[in-house]
Amino acid sequence: MDFLHRNGVLVIQHLQKDYRAYYNFLNFMSNVGDPRNIFSIYFPLWFQLNQTVGTKMIWVAVIGDWFNLIFKWILFGHRPYWWVQETQIYPNHSSPCLEQFPTTCETGPGSPSGHAMGSSCVWYVMVTAALSHTVSQMDKSFITLHRLTWSFLWSLFWLIQINVCISRVFIATHFPHQVILGVIGGVLVAEIFEYTPGIQTASLSVYLKTNLFLFLFALGFYLLLRHLDIDLLWSVPIAKKWCANPDWIHIDTTPFAGLVRNLGVLFGLGFAINSEMFLRSCRGENGYGLSFRLLCALVSLTTLQLYHFIKIPTDTEYLFYVLSFCKSASIPLTVVALIPYCIHMLMKPSAKKLN
Structure with missing residues (x-):
């Protein structure tokens, strides 16, 4: 593992030296992979255009991030910005100097990368959905056009994933092998959900049971290892110790913050999809x-x-x-139930006047 870390540091030094001028672009790509943007940008757009894809996106993002948390706790992955200060492999305390940025100081373990995993699983869902739609609209005689569309969309997918990975390595938040693991993990989770059609018709009971299972498993796993004197929050004090600026430490990067955020979103989606407002608006005459x-x-x-x-x-x-949790739960409630219902009620008088 020290071999991967040491060579990873060399890659980070190379990127920070030769690609410093592209910081704004790389920071933008890091935000593209931010799991929080899944719920505030990708989900509201896709759900209104295609409810099946939007629902699948939430499930894939939540389950993928949950697996990411469990693997982070199992793998105990270091992050570059603190590893270079903690390791003993450099002689005479001549540890490399890695530049830090406002988005560097995440406090959870580093392997696999949550940004890379979240980005790959969600973009995988979007690309496969777009391909499925275009293929169904195309005539079978347009084989060349289908192949060009397939090539373009998957090239776009890998271009985005590569840039997200480079951005995470550039800011010294992840080693190269951590982002690669993240991309592979995200694709596997998304592929599994390609064969799980039951989530589209899941009842409120299924959502609540899934939420309860994810929470109790994570909490039980944490308490079990804590009972064995294994501290799963070991990375938080190290991150605070070696972060260049205390203001760059944010509580929403801790392991439990991500878990609570995801459970809130899934909880809210379950209530929203099974609500009367959703049935009247999105499944009604205007929907x-x-x-x-x-x-x-x-x-x-x-x-x-x-x-x-x-x-x-x-x-x-x-x-x-x-x-x-409450703020996260309000996101799908707003997108799926409240806003469509309000617009439906506003359009209803207009429709009556036209009749």
Whole structure:
């Protein structure tokens, strides 16, 4: 493992030396892979255009991030920005100097990369959905056009994943092997859900049971290893110790913060899809109209950008987790139930006047 870490540091030094001018682009690509953007950008857009794809996207993102958490706890992966300070393999304390950035100081273990895993699983869902739609619309005689579409979309997929991986390595948050593991893990999770059609018709009971299982398994795993004197939060004090700027340490990068956020989103989606508001709007007379769906997508994207201004207090950790769960649950409730229902009610009088 030291071999991978040491060579990974050389790669990071090379990137930071030769690609410093591309920092803004690489920082943008890192944000593209941010799991939080799945819920605030990709999901509201895709759900309004295709409810099947939107629902699958949430399931893939939540289950993928849950597996990412479990593997992080099992693999005990170091992050480059603290590993170079903690390791003893460099003689005479001549540890390499790695530049840090505002997005560097994540506090959870580093392997596999959550950004790479989240990006690959969600983009895999989007690409396969787009291919499925284009193939169904194409005449069988257009074999060349189908092949070009297939090549373009998968080339776009790998171009995005490579750039997300490079961005995460550049800011010294991950070693190269960690982002590669993340991409592989994300693709595997997404591929499994290609053969799990039952999530489209899942009842509220299924959502609640899944939420409870994911929470109890993660909590039980944590308590079991803690009983064995294995601290799964070992990385948090190290991250705080070696981060260049204390302001770059954020509680929402801790392992449990991601778990709570994902459980909140899945919980909210279960209630929203099984709500009366969703059935009346998205499954009603307006639900299949293109103008209705585009308007819902536009309003959803705009509304969720306002969520960034809602700051959750971080003074009390447990209160932060509770409020984070509630905020996350409100996202699918807003996108799936509240906004479509309000637009449906506004369009209803207009439809009556036309009649």
